[in-house]
Amino acid sequence: QVEAVGDLANGVSTEVWWSPSHPFKSSLTQQSAKALADQYEATTKRQWTQPIGFSHALFEVAMDVLKRSKDPSNKASVRDAIAATNLETIVGNVKFGGPGPMRNVSKTPLVGGQWVKGTTNKYEMVIVNNQTAPNIPVGGKLRLL
Numbered sequence: 001q002v003e004a005v006g007d008l009a010n011g012v013s014t015e016v017w018w019s020p021s022h023p024f025k026s027s028l029t030q031q032s033a034k035a036l037a038d039q040y041e042a043t044t045k046r047q048w049t050q051p052i053g054f055s056h057a058l059f060e061v062a063m064d065v066l067k068r069s070k071d072p073s074n075k076a077s078v079r080d081a082i083a084a085t086n087l088e089t090i091v092g093n094v095k096f097g098g099p100g101p102m103r104n105v106s107k108t109p110l111v112g113g114q115w116v117k118g119t120t121n122k123y124e125m126v127i128v129n130n131q132t133a134p135n136i137p138v139g140g141k142l143r144l145l
Helices: 033-044 051-068 075-083
Strands: 012-016 086-089 092-095 111-117 123-129
Touching: 012 123, 033 051, 051 075, 051 086, 051 092
Parallel strands: none
Antiparallel strands: 012 111, 086 092, 111 123
């Protein structure tokens, strides 16, 4: 249940590329998105932010590429391994060379969220629209400002 916030009215809506609510896990640590966010908050004493998932996924992809590369010291071998990437990560599937206008781009799920008055932090992100990624659970309804 979300409630009204004085200076934010009922919350500010935004696009969400990663959150603790995302149903993905790390290929490196097997941590869920929630476990990664919780560990970040416990370690830093600061609230999670969306880039944390993508920073972690960067290392997942790098390790996967080096493992699959025929010769990690050879630039062409590493390039070919990057181009062939198809990995389930903490931000979802990272796959290059798929359909679309750019072969060097991987699309990850995007949902709608709203910052609302929180219970643990001053404001918390709630997923309010998962139309483009139904596997990411909705945690509340969008409230108009």
